[in-house]
Amino acid sequence: MVNVAVVGGTGYGAVELIRLLNKHPHVHLKSIISHSQSGTEIKEVYPHLTNIINVQMNEWNIQGLSSDVDVVFFATPPGVSQKLVPECRKNNIACIDLSGDFRLTSQEVYETWYGTSAASEDYLQEATYGLTELYEQEIMNSKLISNPGCYPTATLLALLPIVKKGWVNVESIIIDGKSGVSGAGRKVGLGTLYSEINENLKAYKLGEHQHIPEIEQFIQKESGQETQVTFTTHLIPMTRGLMCTIYVDLNEEKTTEELINFYTDVYSQHPFVRVRQEGIYPATKEVSGSNYCDIGIHADARTGKVTIVSVIDNLVKGAAGQAIQNLNVMNGWDVTLGLKEIPMYP
Structure with a gap:
């Protein structure tokens, strides 16, 4: 049994971790850390956990954690x-860090996009990027995992297979991203008030979203080419769900059937990526509450472009679920342990 702690216990990512960890057969949730709610039981903040998780949240105390805990989720x-x-x-x-503090290898780039000082160089070099399906071997041998952002997860799982093959022009990438309101976290803000977001759709952080350098970093890593992507994010009036519709120029002629067959083969050993049949495209509802990433592909012979639609639940595959998937890989367990959720539908 592995003892774990969750730091940041009052956020949506943390409570999703708690939900999933609670049914993991090899994990015991030993501690929940919250500076703002120290001394409070988790059920007082999230009443839906009453009689399920009876844990009092505490301040950070490394001495106590070092004797009780094997893994800490941030x-x-x-x-x-x-x-x-x-x-x-x-x-x-x-x-296993769900924030962005260890995703970028450059301190200068982090400070530019996040507006705060970067982690030390030693720990940036130690950290392994936890995109589980593509970096499984590295994750298996690491003790510091940087969990990908939600938009990068959907984007990179959709793009990197053909980027690595050199089949697309990486300078032509356009990403149209849409996310539910939970992606903004639990903090109070004008932009996430019900009256502001209900029956509304709006773009935000154009040209300045902190996930842009993360996406570019790994496209460059796998292609060996410098790239700058066009990435536009939108807030949509729903709680969960994220869709990235990606447009990119093909370097060589490929049919939709060829690309689908290729993706199906790439992800054949990865149960949480599901590739749709030709002419069928995924919807956010089809992955809600689950750790799946569903991908649909269309190659347009007329324009020479390929369109890839990638959907995830931003709180599960985009955060807590992928973190637990990485925990499973780190410990040599079946990658699906604690994550065998059928998506919630309707």
């Missing part, structure tokens, strides 16, 4: 985990 705002992860690693505690 579901914290940017700038927090970079200060706490070094204490864990010095005490031989494995870390």
Whole structure:
């Protein structure tokens, strides 16, 4: 049995971790850390956990964690985990970070996009990017996992197979992203008020979304080419769900059937990526509450472009579910442990 702690216990990512960890057969949730709600039972913040999770939240205390916990999940705002992860690693505690603090390899790039100081170079180099399907071997041998962002998860799972083959022009990538309101977290803000978001659709963070450099970093890594993507995000009036519709020029002629067959083969050993048949495209409802990423593909012979539609639940595959998937890989367990959820429908 592996003892785990969740840091950032009052956020949506943290409570989703708690929900999924509770039924994991090899995990015991030992501690929930929350600076703002220390001394409060989790059920007081989230009443739906009454008589299910009876844990009092506490302040950060590395001495207590070092004797009780094997793995710490960080579901914290940017700038927090970079200060706490070094204490864990010095005490031989494995870390899975759901914030962006260890995703970017360049301190300068992080500080430009996140507007705060970066983690130390040593820990940036130690961290493994936790896109499970593509970096499984590296994750297996790591004790510090940087969980991908929600938009990068949907985008990179959709793009990297053909990027690695050199079949597309990486300078032509356009990503149209749409996410439910839970992606903004639980903080109070004008833009997420019911009267502002209901029956409304709006673009946000044009040209300045912090996931842009993360997407570019791994496209460059796999293609060996410098690239700048066009990435536009939209807030849609629903709680969960994320869709990325991606447009990119083909370098060589490919049919839809050829691309679908290729993707099906690439992900044949990865149960959480499902590739749709020709002419069928995924919807956010079809992955809600689950760890699946569903992908639909259309090659347009007339324009020479390929359109890829990729959907995930932003709180599961885009955050907590992928973090647990990485925990499974780190420990040599079946990758589906604790994650065998049928999507909620309707």
